[in-house]
Amino acid sequence: MKPPTLVAGLALLPIGWTLSRYGMSGHMAAHMIAVAIAAPLIAIGVQGGRFDPAMRWPRLATPLPAAMIEAVIVWGWHVPALRNLAAHHPLALVVEQASFLAAGLLLWSAVLAPRHRAAGVGALLVTSMHMTLLGALIGLAPRPLYMHHGADALTDQQVAGVVMLLVGGIAYLVGGLAMLGRLLQTRPEAPAA
Numbered sequence: 001m002k003p004p005t006l007v008a009g010l011a012l013l014p015i016g017w018t019l020s021r022y023g024m025s026g027h028m029a030a031h032m033i034a035v036a037i038a039a040p041l042i043a044i045g046v047q048g049g050r051f052d053p054a055m056r057w058p059r060l061a062t063p064l065p066a067a068m069i070e071a072v073i074v075w076g077w078h079v080p081a082l083r084n085l086a087a088h089h090p091l092a093l094v095v096e097q098a099s100f101l102a103a104g105l106l107l108w109s110a111v112l113a114p115r116h117r118a119a120g121v122g123a124l125l126v127t128s129m130h131m132t133l134l135g136a137l138i139g140l141a142p143r144p145l146y147m148h149h150g151a152d153a154l155t156d157q158q159v160a161g162v163v164m165l166l167v168g169g170i171a172y173l174v175g176g177l178a179m180l181g182r183l184l185q186t187r188p189e190a191p192a193a
Contacts, residue, residue, distance in 0.1 A: 006045025
C-alpha cells in the first residue's frame, strides 16, 4: 500500500464532485478526474493490499473485461437521457459518479497487476481510443445533445468534448505507453541451474 498516492487520489474526488455543478464541461471534468486521474492514483495506492480489486476479484479484474465494463459505463452515462437524469436527480448523480470511479478503479487495478502487463497495455490503448472517439463525438456534434445545461449549451458541450478528448485520451494513452515501456524493459528470468 502506498498511502501518499491513495490520499492524493481520494483528495481529488471532492474537487471533481464540486466541478460537476458547473455545466456539462464541469461535469465532464468530474468524470475525467474520477476515471482517469483519481482512479489510477487510488489503484496504485491500494496495489497489492487487501483493498486491491485485482487481488480481491481476480476473475473480474482482468484488463479487457474491465475495459469493456468501463466503456459501457462511460458511454451509457453519456446517453442524453441518462445524462439528463443525473443532472436533475442527486441520487442518480451519486450513482453516476460512483460507477465512474468503480469502473476506473477496476480497470486501473487490473492493468497494474503484474500478471496482466501485456493485456494491460492493450486495454489502456483501447480505452484511450474510445475516450477520444466519445470526446470527439460530443465536442463536434452540430447541435446540443445535453439541453439541460443552459442557454449556451453547444459551447459548453464542445468544451466538455475537448476535456474528455484531452484528459481521457491522453491519460489512457500515456498509461498504456508507460505499461508498454515497463513490459519492454522486463528481462526474462534466468533458468534455475
